[in-house]
Amino acid sequence: MNPEFASFVANSNAHRHRRDANAARALDDPTALETLFMLATDPQAEGRLQAWWALELVAEKNLAILLPRLGELVHAMEGLKIDGAIRSASRICMLYCQTCPGDLPPRMTLQLRDLCLEWLVGDHKVAARAYAARALFELSQGDPQLRGVLREILEQDYPRYSSAYKAMARDLISRIRSGKG
Numbered sequence: 001m002n003p004e005f006a007s008f009v010a011n012s013n014a015h016r017h018r019r020d021a022n023a024a025r026a027l028d029d030p031t032a033l034e035t036l037f038m039l040a041t042d043p044q045a046e047g048r049l050q051a052w053w054a055l056e057l058v059a060e061k062n063l064a065i066l067l068p069r070l071g072e073l074v075h076a077m078e079g080l081k082i083d084g085a086i087r088s089a090s091r092i093c094m095l096y097c098q099t100c101p102g103d104l105p106p107r108m109t110l111q112l113r114d115l116c117l118e119w120l121v122g123d124h125k126v127a128a129r130a131y132a133a134r135a136l137f138e139l140s141q142g143d144p145q146l147r148g149v150l151r152e153i154l155e156q157d158y159p160r161y162s163s164a165y166k167a168m169a170r171d172l173i174s175r176i177r178s179g180k181g
Helices: 003-010 016-028 029-042 047-067 066-076 083-099 106-121 126-139 146-161 165-180
Strands: none
Touching: 003 029, 003 047, 016 029, 016 047, 016 106, 016 146, 029 047, 029 066, 047 066, 047 083, 047 165, 066 106, 083 106, 083 126, 106 146, 126 146, 126 165, 146 165
């Protein structure tokens, strides 16, 4: 772990340029990336939220760099309580499910499915719900039972949320009804 980088991450704020700087450093320096992993996976770490923010941007720019440690990240996602970290984690799940949907081992697929279902039906902010719904849609390819559950949840919930969430829900419901992947 790089203590200097860990301190920099912990003292970062939500401004995009700070999150971008943390992600860029992690993409360029394997020690910095390892530091982000350690911060994100340690429930007691100062800077855990900021590490998830940076990992989200790392996933956006180079998802392959996270794949060897995906199991560790998914395990850490199970204990997340902070909304901002859950939002970032759900986006990482969505990006992975959209990019590599068939490459998951069955156990990991079940873990991601359960996490995303929890985020979708739990008391979480709209962005985390939307990313979880999109990840579940990808995971439901070839699983009519999961598709049915997702459709039911979206149909019941979407009137309560923002216009953007409603549009996402209508799109997924339409794609489920039409049978298009």
